[in-house]
Amino acid sequence: MNLAAAVIKGDARAAARLITLIEDEAPEALDALEELYPRTGRAYIIGVTGAPGVGKSTLTDCLIDVFRKQNKSVGVIAIDPTSALTGGALLGDRIRMQRHAADLGVFIRSLATRGWTGGLAKAALGAVHVLDAMGQDFIIVETVGSGQVELDIVKAADTTILVMAPGAGDEIQMMKAGIIESADIVVLNKADLLGTKRLEADISAALxxxxxxxxxxxxxxxxxxxxxxxxxxxxxxxxxxxWHFLKYINALKQRRRERIKLELSVNIESYLKELVNNLEGNLLDKLVNDLQSGKTTPRRAARQVLSRLRKEA
Ligand SMILES: Nc1nc2c(ncn2[C@@H]2O[C@H](COP(=O)(O)OP(=O)(O)OP(=O)(O)O)[C@@H](O)[C@H]2O)c(=O)[nH]1
Ligand SMILES: [Mg+2]
Structure with missing residues (x-):
């Protein structure tokens, strides 16, 4: 049986294998995703984001528990843009959600990619499709840190949870950076710690x-x-x-449209990158040389690339 068909049947090993292929940007992964695509769009996607160490994975582990008690299946994708370098956080995520490892209704996967940030967003969206097609009712996407990747992934969720904790020090930063504005739910975790009341007041004021x-x-x-x-x-x-609110005001469709748009643009970008990097005659290198010696301008060079692409098409 091929990989896509196995995933559609709910085969966890096939899903894990396919996500690895997606991480590696293997051509088979693209073919399998094509096959899966018509089977997607059923799962409800929850983004869990926040500064390092606020308790995203611990919370996710608890959320899994609640969903399982309601007989819902759950897929988790833990993304750490820095993990390709450190490797440490992923291990931590796995350990924190370990107690669900043997549960067939739970699929947990960490994601790491090297290279451009668009690659990570692309891989994350691909992995979400895999879990969706394999039949998970809810998909939780955990992302750490800040910046573009986080915002993209936030955009890709149906409901976004921003996790904060007293003493993490990043709260004010997040409020300033406007990340709080993309939150649908703010979780104030570590409410057992000192400083909870104060932070709660700050968050409520910001919201x-x-x-x-x-x-x-x-x-x-x-x-x-x-x-x-x-x-x-x-x-x-x-x-x-x-979720009910989004459906009630007819906004769920619009959110999903944003996700589709993001995926399309990420795919166009990676496709173009590939085309440009494989231009014949080392055009790119030549242009870099010309730029360095002042023979052309970046804009003119980019136009040359485009006209070559047009010719090749
Ligand atoms: N006091 C207290 N500690 C907590 C709570 N929730 C989580 N922690 C601790 O906070 C630490 C970080 O928890 P994680 O769940 O790994 O946090 P994270 O946000 O997933 O971390 P990264 O993925 O590395 O960004 C762990 O030592 C947890 O045990 C809580 O409610 N109270
Ligand atoms: Mg974590």
């Missing part, structure tokens, strides 16, 4: 809208103590509430 319009979602702040399993039920309830 308070200047005016409340119709059909506006005011992100709830949910307190959790993930390390003690506390608060996850309330987080899941908030996710479901947000």
């Amino acid at each position: 308070r809208p200047t005016e409340i319009g119709d059909n506006q979602w005011l992100p709830p702040v949910v307190l959790t103590e993930s390390v003690n399993g506390k608060g996850a039920k309330e987080v899941v309830a908030a996710v479901i509430k947000h």
